[in-house]
Amino acid sequence: MISKDIGDIMDATIKDLMIPGDKVAHVQIGNNLEHALLVLTKTGYTAIPVLDPTFKLHGLIGMNLIMDNLFGLERIEFEKLENMKVEEVMNTEIPRLFLNDSLEKGLDLVVNHNFVCVQNDENVFEGIFTRRAILKQLKNHNEKLKNSDNV
Ligand code: AMP
Numbered sequence: 001m002i003s004k005d006i007g008d009i010m011d012a013t014i015k016d017l018m019i020p021g022d023k024v025a026h027v028q029i030g031n032n033l034e035h036a037l038l039v040l041t042k043t044g045y046t047a048i049p050v051l052d053p054t055f056k057l058h059g060l061i062g063m064n065l066i067m068d069n070l071f072g073l074e075r076i077e078f079e080k081l082e083n084m085k086v087e088e089v090m091n092t093e094i095p096r097l098f099l100n101d102s103l104e105k106g107l108d109l110v111v112n113h114n115f116v117c118v119q120n121d122e123n124v125f126e127g128i129f130t131r132r133a134i135l136k137q138l139k140n141h142n143e144k145l146k147n148s149d150n151v
Contacts (some may be wrong), residue, residue, distance in 0.1 A: 017103070021125050024048070025039055028047045062091075
């Protein structure tokens with residue numbers, strides 16, 4: 001049974017639980033779809049951030065967006081993989097979190113998104129906040145409470 005008191009885990013901020021930017025796979029503006037597909041396939045991630053050379057966050061690109069763009073009227077247009085850039089296909093309408101946002105705000109967003117990008121006030125990418133991170137935190141907290149009940 002999940003214990004009652006989850007109060008203190010909600011005191012953490014997004015910064016405490018995010019995966020930092022240097023550990024997040026990404027593609028850059030100007031990369032073609034072939035490169036994005038390669039990164040997505042090799043990492044096994046469904047979507048990754050699109051950044052510019054100054055690490056500013058522009059959007060997300062995922063396998064489904066790439067595949068959807070390859071479908072022409074009569075055939076799959078594989079040549080688009082080489083000819084199209086990630087910025088032509090990426091999703092720019094994405095939720096964003098800031099470093100000092102509350103866990104509650106993050107929790108609200110990961111109900112509908114697998115992960116959410118974290119940025120600073122200048123739009124610079126800082127990392128990602130994932131569903132897995134919050135579930136792990138909840139699980140650890142619950143185990144700690146169960147152990148302290150047993151002593
Ligand atoms: P997970 O919570 O680990 O299952 O990750 C959910 C999604 O978050 C993945 O499918 C990716 O789209 C993204 N993700 C998680 N970790 C990374 C990472 N290190 N680099 C890039 N994307 C990631």
